[in-house]
Amino acid sequence: MLREDVTEAIRAAVFEELASVGYARMSIEGIARRAGVGKTAVYRRWRSKLHLVLDIVSALAVQGLPAPDTGSLEDDLRLLYEVTSRALRHPLASQILPDLQAEAARNPDMAEAVQKALRDGQEGVASKILVAAEQRGEIRAGHDDELALDLISGPLYWRSVVIRSPKLPKGYLGALARATAEAIKAL
Amino acid sequence: MLREDVTEAIRAAVFEELASVGYARMSIEGIARRAGVGKTAVYRRWRSKLHLVLDIVSALAVQGLPAPDTGSLEDDLRLLYEVTSRALRHPLASQILPDLQAEAARNPDMAEAVQKALRDGQEGVASKILVAAEQRGEIRAGHDDELALDLISGPLYWRSVVIRSPKLPKGYLGALARATAEAIKAL
DNA sequence: TCACGACGGAACGGTCCCGTCCCACCGGAC
DNA sequence: GTCCGGTGGGACGGGACCGTTCCGTCGTGA
Numbered sequence: 292m293l294r295e296d297v298t299e300a301i302r303a304a305v306f307e308e309l310a311s312v313g314y315a316r317m318s319i320e321g322i323a324r325r326a327g328v329g330k331t332a333v334y335r336r337w338r339s340k341l342h343l344v345l346d347i348v349s350a351l352a353v354q355g356l357p358a359p360d361t362g363s364l365e366d367d368l369r370l371l372y373e374v375t376s377r378a379l380r381h382p383l384a385s386q387i388l389p390d391l392q393a394e395a396a397r398n399p400d401m402a403e404a405v406q407k408a409l410r411d412g413q414e415g416v417a418s419k420i421l422v423a424a425e426q427r428g429e430i431r432a433g434h435d436d437e438l439a440l441d442l443i444s445g446p447l448y449w450r451s452v453v454i455r456s457p458k459l460p461k462g463y464l465g466a467l468a469r470a471t472a473e474a475i476k477a478l
Numbered sequence: 479m480l481r482e483d484v485t486e487a488i489r490a491a492v493f494e495e496l497a498s499v500g501y502a503r504m505s506i507e508g509i510a511r512r513a514g515v516g517k518t519a520v521y522r523r524w525r526s527k528l529h530l531v532l533d534i535v536s537a538l539a540v541q542g543l544p545a546p547d548t549g550s551l552e553d554d555l556r557l558l559y560e561v562t563s564r565a566l567r568h569p570l571a572s573q574i575l576p577d578l579q580a581e582a583a584r585n586p587d588m589a590e591a592v593q594k595a596l597r598d599g600q601e602g603v604a605s606k607i608l609v610a611a612e613q614r615g616e617i618r619a620g621h622d623d624e625l626a627l628d629l630i631s632g633p634l635y636w637r638s639v640v641i642r643s644p645k646l647p648k649g650y651l652g653a654l655a656r657a658t659a660e661a662i663k664a665l
Numbered sequence: 666t667c668a669c670g671a672c673g674g675a676a677c678g679g680t681c682c683c684g685t686c687c688c689a690c691c692g693g694a695c
Numbered sequence: 696g697t698c699c700g701g702t703g704g705g706a707c708g709g710g711a712c713c714g715t716t717c718c719g720t721c722g723t724g725a
Contacts, residue, residue: 311584319684329704331685332703386584396572397573402642406641445632445634450628456624460624466621473664474664479669507712518715
């Protein structure tokens with residue numbers, strides 16, 4: 292019964308509001324205003340701001356990304372970094388991510404949704420890359436998998452989101468992939 | 479003329495408010511309430527919430543931490559990680575950090591203050607460790623220093639703040655230091 | 666002893682948002 | 696052609712803060 296175009300307009304407005312003012316400052320009124328929609332239309336679909344955002348974040352998690360499989364750990368990492376780096380360059384992502392993360396530090400439901408989204412995205416791909424390298428015998432089995440995941444995901448996130456470096460120097464991703472592959476092989 | 483104990487009570491209240499509700503939701507009224515102080519006392523010292531928080535964050539940046547100097551890159555990193563890890567275990571830090579970071583994504587002044595605090599803290603120590611290792615000939619000169627800094631700081635931040643792992647398995651920091659040292663030597 | 670200034674507290678008008686309710690409208694199903 | 700339900704819009708009482716202003720109190724330095 293609910294009109295799908297209205298629903299979609301609301302979803303889009305949430306993304307924009309999230310990016311421009313953040314979760315805490317975001318209001319239902321503001322979302323409806325930006326979507327060109329009555330508050331009623333929003334409340335008819337979601338009970339609260341939290342439900343609304345949780346629903347959207349959870350929807351993001353569903354998209355299972357294909358893992359690269361070049362036959363070499365370093366090249367797999369390189370490809371992963373290029374995809375991730377391009378995603379993080381979007382202002383939408385780099386504004387929203389730390390915001391959701393800050394909210395997750397306070398709200399267990401939000402934390403669960405964000406972690407699930409991470410696991411299905413970045414961490415999932417990284418994990419597949421690791422398993423492939425292990426089967427290939429390129430890295431040792433039995434090491435701390437979580438540590439390896441941290442080594443893979445940490446540096447680029449730190450650089451892009453924490454340090455907030457506007458753009459990466461040429462050759463950065465390649466050098467990062469090489470260094471990370473070395474680190475994991477040394478585990 | 480302003481009473482120092484009142485000023486200190488306000489500063490402490492800001493930390494607590496920041497940790498419990500976050501920057502965006504934090505209000506001057508709430509701070510004054512928690513500090514057991516009139517709003518007047520706050521406005522007499524700072525013009526706005528932003529000035530207040532910027533002042534406090536900037537004050538944090540001043541504390542120059544001593545860099546470890548064991549004569550080995552891996553051991554230096556290990557010590558750095560132990561200090562950092564202990565700091566991040568404090569709920570205060572791990573709640574406030576992502577929050578300030580999210581705010582920094584929207585406010586250039588906040589971004590500058592946070593980056594300065596980082597540079598004077600974590601990044602500063604890491605940088606000194608790198609220079610020492612370079613002089614020792616343990617790592618090559620002329621590589622991308624910023625990449626090395628990302629390799630050092632990224633993984634532990636990712637694990638502690640993003641993944642929000644409650645506690646690290648035994649031996650994690652040691653293995654991380656070893657792997658990171660390998661990665662940097664491979665640059 | 667006295668004056669000054671910072672203090673906590675309370676109130677001000679104003680703004681924004683909450684969640685609910687009611688309205689007139691309109692498009693699709695029957 | 697007539698309903699019916701979602702729609703945008705607007706109004707609602709209530710609540711939280713804003714930043715300012717005014718109190719009466721209290722400590723301190725002259």
